[in-house]
Amino acid sequence: MIKVTIDDIEIEVEEGTTILNAARMIGGDVVPPAMCYYSALPGTGGKCRTCLVEVAAGSTKDPRPMPKLMVSCSTQVMDGMIVKNKTSERVIENRAGVVEFLLANHPLDCPVCDQAGECDLQNLGFENGKEATRYEEERRTFEPIDIGDHIKLNMNRCILCYRCVHVANQLTDQRVHGALHRGDHTEISTYIEKAIDNDFSGNMIDVCPVGALTDRTARFKSRVWFLNPMNATCECTKCSGKAVVWMFGKEVYKVTTRQDKYGEVEQVDGKPQWLCDECRFDKKDVSKWTIEGARHIDRHSVISQGHYEKPNPLDNKPKNIK
Amino acid sequence: MGRKLLLEHVDVPGIETYDVYRNHGGYKSVEKALKTMSPQEVVEEVQKSALKGRGGAGFPTGMKWSFLAKPEGVPRYLVCNADESEPGTFKDRYLMEKLPHLMVEGMITSSYALGANTSYIYIRGEYMFVLEILEKAIAEAYAKGWLGKNILGSGYDLDLYVAPGGGAYICGEETALLESLEGKRGNPRMKPPFPAIKGLYGCPTVVNNVESLCTVVPIINIGADEYLKIGTEKSSGTKLISACGNLVRPGVYEIEMGITVEEFIYGDEWCRGIANGKKIKALIPGGSSVPILPAHLITKTAAGETRYMSYESLSDGGFASGSMLGSGGFIVFDEDQCIVRNTWNFARFYSHESCGQCSPCREGTAWMEKVLHRLETGKGNMRDIDLLADINKKIEGNTICPLGDAAAWPVAAAIRHFREEFEWHVTHPEEAVKRNYGLLKTPEITL
Amino acid sequence: MISTLETQAKRPPFSAEKMEEVQGIIKQFPEGRHKSALLRILHIAEEEFGGWLSPETMDYVAGILNIKPIEVYEVATFYTMFNLEPTGKFVFEVCRTGPCMLVGSDDIIEYIKTKLGISKVGETSADGMFTLKTAECLGACGYGPMLQCGKQYHEHLTPEKVDALMDEYRAKYTSTNSQN
Ligand SMILES: Cc1cc2nc3c(=O)[nH]c(=O)nc-3n(C[C@H](O)[C@H](O)[C@H](O)COP(=O)(O)O)c2cc1C
Ligand code: SF4
Ligand code: SF4
Ligand code: FES
Ligand code: FES
Numbered sequence: 049m050i051k052v053t054i055d056d057i058e059i060e061v062e063e064g065t066t067i068l069n070a071a072r073m074i075g076g077d078v079v080p081p082a083m084c085y086y087s088a089l090p091g092t093g094g095k096c097r098t099c100l101v102e103v104a105a106g107s108t109k110d111p112r113p114m115p116k117l118m119v120s121c122s123t124q125v126m127d128g129m130i131v132k133n134k135t136s137e138r139v140i141e142n143r144a145g146v147v148e149f150l151l152a153n154h155p156l157d158c159p160v161c162d163q164a165g166e167c168d169l170q171n172l173g174f175e176n177g178k179e180a181t182r183y184e185e186e187r188r189t190f191e192p193i194d195i196g197d198h199i200k201l202n203m204n205r206c207i208l209c210y211r212c213v214h215v216a217n218q219l220t221d222q223r224v225h226g227a228l229h230r231g232d233h234t235e236i237s238t239y240i241e242k243a244i245d246n247d248f249s250g251n252m253i254d255v256c257p258v259g260a261l262t263d264r265t266a267r268f269k270s271r272v273w274f275l276n277p278m279n280a281t282c283e284c285t286k287c288s289g290k291a292v293v294w295m296f297g298k299e300v301y302k303v304t305t306r307q308d309k310y311g312e313v314e315q316v317d318g319k320p321q322w323l324c325d326e327c328r329f330d331k332k333d334v335s336k337w338t339i340e341g342a343r344h345i346d347r348h349s350v351i352s353q354g355h356y357e358k359p360n361p362l363d364n365k366p367k368n369i370k
Numbered sequence: 371m372g373r374k375l376l377l378e379h380v381d382v383p384g385i386e387t388y389d390v391y392r393n394h395g396g397y398k399s400v401e402k403a404l405k406t407m408s409p410q411e412v413v414e415e416v417q418k419s420a421l422k423g424r425g426g427a428g429f430p431t432g433m434k435w436s437f438l439a440k441p442e443g444v445p446r447y448l449v450c451n452a453d454e455s456e457p458g459t460f461k462d463r464y465l466m467e468k469l470p471h472l473m474v475e476g477m478i479t480s481s482y483a484l485g486a487n488t489s490y491i492y493i494r495g496e497y498m499f500v501l502e503i504l505e506k507a508i509a510e511a512y513a514k515g516w517l518g519k520n521i522l523g524s525g526y527d528l529d530l531y532v533a534p535g536g537g538a539y540i541c542g543e544e545t546a547l548l549e550s551l552e553g554k555r556g557n558p559r560m561k562p563p564f565p566a567i568k569g570l571y572g573c574p575t576v577v578n579n580v581e582s583l584c585t586v587v588p589i590i591n592i593g594a595d596e597y598l599k600i601g602t603e604k605s606s607g608t609k610l611i612s613a614c615g616n617l618v619r620p621g622v623y624e625i626e627m628g629i630t631v632e633e634f635i636y637g638d639e640w641c642r643g644i645a646n647g648k649k650i651k652a653l654i655p656g657g658s659s660v661p662i663l664p665a666h667l668i669t670k671t672a673a674g675e676t677r678y679m680s681y682e683s684l685s686d687g688g689f690a691s692g693s694m695l696g697s698g699g700f701i702v703f704d705e706d707q708c709i710v711r712n713t714w715n716f717a718r719f720y721s722h723e724s725c726g727q728c729s730p731c732r733e734g735t736a737w738m739e740k741v742l743h744r745l746e747t748g749k750g751n752m753r754d755i756d757l758l759a760d761i762n763k764k765i766e767g768n769t770i771c772p773l774g775d776a777a778a779w780p781v782a783a784a785i786r787h788f789r790e791e792f793e794w795h796v797t798h799p800e801e802a803v804k805r806n807y808g809l810l811k812t813p814e815i816t817l
Numbered sequence: 818m819i820s821t822l823e824t825q826a827k828r829p830p831f832s833a834e835k836m837e838e839v840q841g842i843i844k845q846f847p848e849g850r851h852k853s854a855l856l857r858i859l860h861i862a863e864e865e866f867g868g869w870l871s872p873e874t875m876d877y878v879a880g881i882l883n884i885k886p887i888e889v890y891e892v893a894t895f896y897t898m899f900n901l902e903p904t905g906k907f908v909f910e911v912c913r914t915g916p917c918m919l920v921g922s923d924d925i926i927e928y929i930k931t932k933l934g935i936s937k938v939g940e941t942s943a944d945g946m947f948t949l950k951t952a953e954c955l956g957a958c959g960y961g962p963m964l965q966c967g968k969q970y971h972e973h974l975t976p977e978k979v980d981a982l983m984d985e986y987r988a989k990y991t992s993t994n995s996q997n
Pocket of ligand 1: 422423424425426427428429431451452453454455456539540541542543544545577578579580582583771772773776
């Protein structure tokens, strides 16, 4: 075990733990936001740069500070390392910068986005952003497309976290979508029209931190905060059958995996409880499910905090948005 | 005449063919290394020579070689970085095109030092004609027994191949290069692990620039002691400089480190001054990524000392009043050139070349390009200048690979030294456009 | 534009001879690392199959390397040298980066546009002969303005030189096409 101090709180962790995971063991404010890292998907992380932290001392052996801010999701702790997250002005300043970058080309269409209320970017902007964006240029735009019968892709909202690409690589045997082009022209796409249709592809929707990938089978228009999430199970040979069924009255609006407070799929004995597409997309009848009870949403989220109605940095739309 | 180690025989007719090259002392370093030195001794000789990597970063080559991991039963690779795409840099192409056997010889001697039995030259796709020249030289080398099994009866085997890129500056970054060589998108990897531990196919790998590997040949031939006599204390040997922009005689020159910048620009042996009798306005001494220097900081440092062509003298004054030798891409601006327009051009370049993986670089470079374009075409305001400086700060140091920094530095330096010109574009929009484009319409922008 | 007949002819598969070349390239890489050959094969495929990479061509290459088609699309769209749409018979790629701009690349680009009667970079002349593209620094900065056409570099460009080049390429096309 090795010792690391994050925002003045000391914790002992196993060797090889990342700063982010060490911070998650402490919990609360010392946890940096993570938009691209996803524990159940090896290989994710390092891209969004929201999880930047300051390393004030590298280790007991070499206590020099690290000159650059480090990505906590992909940097391993060392014995005696001292990390600053919320206590570092530099982190706060630069993270606000990252948020501004991520929002630069984001359509800010929260009022009509299905993800509103459970969008990590919305939360991120609320908690780490500045009042207004200085971005006055024209935004890049894409037409939303249906990729198969189950999933809709609205590329305008995508933050290129690559999580969905990892899902397709790791959970399915035929990846048909990926990152195309490069630079700020990069887009998630199938290139030629292809349906994404595979036993586990629906999990892409859950790992997507924004409303870029949404469930086409969700049955009617509703905002998440009008829905009642219920823990439910079903007998399934392909997947865990452990789901959250989002109810509106007696109707099933949509089915998702169970997620922890960091928006990641729950793991049981180190096994992520992914859902198969049949359970997710085809079981829209409440009789198919055994309801266990209400789901407590303890996620760091505007839904649970009920502050979505407050003035929000995202409402500050620049002029040139049509 | 300064001493030439690389280009000594470049003008000999037929030097690109095996026989002529061999008759001019070619492949001697291979003979010397394989017959009289152990691999470790070759590494030590290079270390002693204090050769600094010629790709831009200037990392000591011998030290990099000594870091190479050598786990039992795992192949090691040497990969030559021939992606040369830093604007202003065209020396590697010159070397490979004119002296393909020097490249091959450098690869053999260096691969031997590192214990690599398969080596690759990753060359930018646009240099397909150079690739063909190299493959011809490689075929000749195989035929003469310099490549293949049991070279010179030493028991050492080496296969050498050339692999093309497909048009992407970022593949010059060593980990993006390795991804590309594995047939993937050129997305840089996160470091650590460094290529010396986990590189090509997850195996220990050394990535070196074309010129660095070619320079190994004279170092082994003349010995490190002799090599150290050339150049300055901190910048040993000779360096290829590719000079371009508004010069009387642009081109590739091999200089002894430590000649003065003034001599290089105005000397008869070198660039012979500014074209069309004009005055110099600015200089970018080491490729588009390094800070620009205004006229008064070119031949003299801020302290009034003579500026030399060396790592230490060009960076004298740090970023405040100095620059870097970088890749040796020496870009000269005459008095009529517009710094704002050039800064925009480079910003556009970096935005176009960003791989797009990490958000500060992907979004930040595109944003800077747009703001600079507004300024350049007379549609900017004073706030934009500060905005640029701030976007810069938010990119710098916050990205996966140094392309983010490379995009940020030139903008920061241009504003630092030429702020008035940026302001003039805001206050005199019409004149600014007229000056830059004469009869031309606003240029078309395609990204 | 390219005639239907021409495009029909320029479709997969590779000739036996080309296939041998391709197999040789695959062998340059260690067992199981055949994907490394992708970029070079795409260059060859583009040259063989009409100067661009159609989805059909890319799927064919994916088949040869036994990789997923999306892996080819990801790569082909990342690198700017690959044409994802049909082009004219000759593509002029003029360098537009700083050092070339300092010595007049903008004027050359404008000149070629006028000569070809096109309004934008990326367009093809009405006779289908030339496509104008711009490129980033091609490593010829000291010899600008310059352009690349196929594997060939043309340096120190002037309007007169551009005129001569166009005539040269037109003649080349006519002579190769009258042979067969
Ligand atoms: C964006 C970027 C582009 C680069 N381009 C090149 C290049 O074209 N050629 C090169 O040799 N090194 C380039 N480098 C540097 C390489 O990453 C690496 O440091 C170099 O190849 C090491 O060789 P050396 O030590 O012999 O210089 C680039 C680095 C970055 C960050
Ligand atoms: S679609 Fe969603 S999951 Fe996929 S890269 Fe974009 S933001 Fe990430
Ligand atoms: S800094 Fe730019 S080029 Fe480098 S990894 Fe990030 S996005 Fe790609
Ligand atoms: S979560 Fe660490 S970089 Fe995205
Ligand atoms: S800038 Fe045009 S070739 Fe380098």
